[in-house]
Amino acid sequence: MSMFSFIRQKSSFNPVVISTTLLSVLSLLAATLLVPEATQNMLDLAKTAIFKHFSWFYILIVSVFLLFLILVSLGNLGSIKLGSDEEEPEFSFMSWLAMLFAAGMGVGLMFFGVAEPLSHFTSPISNGNAQSAMLHTFFHWGIHAWAVYGVIALALAYFGFRYKLPLALRSCFYPLLKDKINGGFGDAIDVMALVATLFGIITTLGFGAAQMSSGLQQIGWIAESNFGLQIAVIVVVMSLAVISAVSGVGKGVKILSETNLVLAASLMLFVLVSGPTLYLLSAFSDNLGFYLSNLVELSFKTYTYEPDNTSWFSGWTILYWAWWCSWAPFVGLFIARISKGRTIREFVFGVLAVPSVFSILWFTVFGNSAIWLDTHVADGALAAMTGSPETLLFAFLDYLPLSAISSVVALIIIALFFITSADSGIYVLNNIASRDKGMAAPKWQAVMWGVLMSAVAIALLGSGGLGVLQTMTLITALPFAVLMLLMAFSLWKALVNDKKYFSAKITPTSIFWTGERWKERLEQMLNHSQEGDIRSFLKYTALPAMRELSSEMSSEYGLSTQINVMFDQSEPAVELVVEKATVRNFVYGIKSVEQEVAEQLVEEDYLPHIRKTQTYLPITYFADGRTGYDVRYMSREELIADILKQYERYLSLLGNVGQEMMAHEQSELAE
Structure with missing residues (x-):
């Protein structure tokens, strides 16, 4: 029996897609472990060249995605449902928001909620101006980031539930490729998405383990954060994620997401009440208005006339835009899976407006509080820790009452966010690698993904090679961004035809029949x-x-x-x-x-x-x-x-x- 025949009989995998992906991952892992410096240098050169020559493209393409979603939702196409006209949403509106939010950015908000505003506050881009520091933070985590997720999620949900095609990236190109999506073109699309998704999850898992172990040390539960502790964190988190994945997205992710959203909102409310409350409430209104009034300028700004800020621009904005694009297959496919039955207008509003406003509120509470404490209480001590962002959240909570309790709650939230991301990641990986998207994946495949990601993360974490995966993920973002542009065109073509099809009337001739x-x-x-x-x-x-x-x-x-x-x-x-x-x-x-x-x-x-x-x-x-x-x-x-x-x-x-x-x-x- 050949290997391909064995894979077909014992799994739901597409043999071409899974074998090509695993070969790519193992080859990169071998290169990183055997020749780490040469591998890192080669990838760094590629990343630097892409960021230098294509920064304008990243800025333009993300803004195009945002304008595309707004145009589609506000026009007559916005009433089209992601499914049949009689389809009803599978999840309640609040459950839907909780799941898409947890899978999209929950981990990042916990990690950067304090660190990024302080970093911008102390950098030349803001020069100690708190409002400017907050503006750039909102720009990176606001409506543009969710537009990247929204384009791919909308295309997946539309073709999957309206066209009744498999819920797969290749289906998004049906108006352009027709039945060719079932051949080599479709396999190439799935391989690109699977590699980007796998690299992104493994990287997050490794860095997340480092952050959680630093948190345990910060709250005094362990003496020091070492490699053994990080291995334990990875094993525990991934084990819980596999258990949740086996229980099904409707149960595991839904319960974890709703629980975590309540805990995160409670922590945010605690910081709001125990911190400079009146200042934060006033700052939220000010921040929201300042963000909206500067949105158009920032959307297209490439710092051509500000050469002193180009390194910051590449290291922050372009890095974020590339990162969002690389994570788009993962987050987009998960959002699409939970969005059946919603209209395009409701979908775009839910994906763009609600999480963006919540992100602005989150960064206002944590970021403005951190800047206020740093300038009024800590005397610059928090700003001095921006080089170690994994410890900043816990150091920040130490300046507030009940820090022991709030730090434990923060640690639980981080753990749940990682479990949720890994859980939904396993579902997405199974989906992309499947030869039949309607086929239920055997439970052992969830275990396989968990073991694979854990093993690679531990190996790279021990050798200091996680940066290679992160760099590789960012490099793959450029071709995937181009692919997303074609996807948006394909979606527009399909939506226009959809409206013509369902609005077509019986010819006047038939009135007389x-x-x-x-x-x-x-x-x-x-x-x-x-x-x-x-x-x-x-x-x-x-x-x-x-x-x-x-x-x-x-x-x-x-x-x-x-x-x-x-x-x-x-x-x-x-x-x-x-x-x-x-x-x-x-x-x-x-x-x-x-x-x-x-x-x-x-x-x-x-x-x-x-x-x-x-x-x-x-x-x-x-x-x-x-x-x-x-x-x-x-x-x-x-x-x-x-x-x-x-x-x-x-x-x-x-x-x-x-x-x-x-x-x-x-x-x-x-x-």
């Missing part, structure tokens, strides 16, 4: 008309109908009518004109219009009657420029009825809004 001559009409439907057919329709159906109606209007009612026959034009046409002296004439015309036939219809074996790449339709037109419609199935009597229907509309408009418009046009023509 009574069931008579149904065989004749079926034959017309199943045989695409050519130009000669339309000429015959105009000559033997439309023209006699117009002449009969014109004669009645003239002889019985004294109306001035005219029939124009234009068979020698590129688009043969006939039209009935009812002339008026003071307003625009009534015109009902029918012309032959050429249309392309979709290639897939011509090639479809089950549609043998369609063999030409173009067809011709008799389309109406009117004097006021309104869009016409197809009348190919109408009989002479039905055409007369349709003309009278349009003439009745024309007469009704003479008495209200149409009078002014039509009279104005007629006066201009007279001049």
Whole structure:
């Protein structure tokens, strides 16, 4: 039995995707352990080159993602549901917010809530200006970061639940690649996403273990933070994550996320009450307004005219933008999984606005408190610790009451955030690597991912090589950002077609159908008309109908009518004109219009009657420029009825809004 056959029989994995990914991870691990300096130097050179030459691209592309989501949600596309029109959300709104928030940034907020504002406060970018320090923090953690997650999550949810395609990244390219997504192109997309996701989770696991062990030391539970303790932390966290993953996303992640959101909100409320409360409440309003007023400028700022700040720009903003892109497959797929049944407008609001406002509130409470304590109480002691961000949160809590209790709560929150991220990460890894996205992954696969990530994290943590994975993750972010741009285009194309499909109305011709001559009409439907057919329709159906109606209007009612026959034009046409002296004439015309036939219809074996790449339709037109419609199935009597229907509309408009418009046009023509 071959290896590929074994994988297919014993797992849900796609053999090509899983083998290529594991080979990439193990090769990088071997290079890091055997030649660490050479590997790190090579990757650093690549990262530096990307950041130097493509910083403008990162800034522009993330802003494009944000504008794209806003445009989609505010327009008529925003009412489209992520699923069928009758679909209801699987989770309540609060549970949904808790899960997407916990999976998206929970760990980062705990790690950087105090550290980043203090870092900016002491750097040249702010020069001791607290408001500027907070602004740049909000910019990195606000609406732009969630826009990156939102684009990929929206595409995944839309194609997965609306198109009924597998919930996979390759499905997002269906409008561009069609069935090719099931071949080599799809495998390449999945491999890229799986590698980026695996590297990102392992890196976070390693750095998270270092932070948690430092926290244990800071609160006095252990004498020192060493490698053995970090191994224990990784094993415990990943074991709990595997148990949660085996229980299912609807149970494990939901319970952990809601519990952690309550604990995090409680800790934030404690800091708000025990810290400079009035100052923080005032700062939140000020921060929110300052952030919104500077949002456009920061969205496109590349510091071209501020060369002294370009190193800060690359080390912070570009690093963040690349990091969000590298984490987008992981977070996006998880958000998509829990968003079935929501409208696009609700989805975009939930993913962009709610977490961003909460992030601003979080950083205001922790960041502004830290800056205030550093300048009023600590005499710069907190700012001096920015080189060790993993210890800053616990050092900050020491300046507040009940620090022993709050530090334990913070440690629990960090642990739960890591468990939640690892848990949802296992689900995402199984999904991306699966050959059939609807297939339930065997439980042993969750254990396999847990063991693999733990082993790699421990090996790299012990050799000091975690930075290699972090650098590799950031390098893969550039091609993935380009891929996301194509994904956004594919999504836009699909949404436009979706709106056309569901808003398509029955043709006006069918209004007159009574069931008579149904065989004749079926034959017309199943045989695409050519130009000669339309000429015959105009000559033997439309023209006699117009002449009969014109004669009645003239002889019985004294109306001035005219029939124009234009068979020698590129688009043969006939039209009935009812002339008026003071307003625009009534015109009902029918012309032959050429249309392309979709290639897939011509090639479809089950549609043998369609063999030409173009067809011709008799389309109406009117004097006021309104869009016409197809009348190919109408009989002479039905055409007369349709003309009278349009003439009745024309007469009704003479008495209200149409009078002014039509009279104005007629006066201009007279001049």
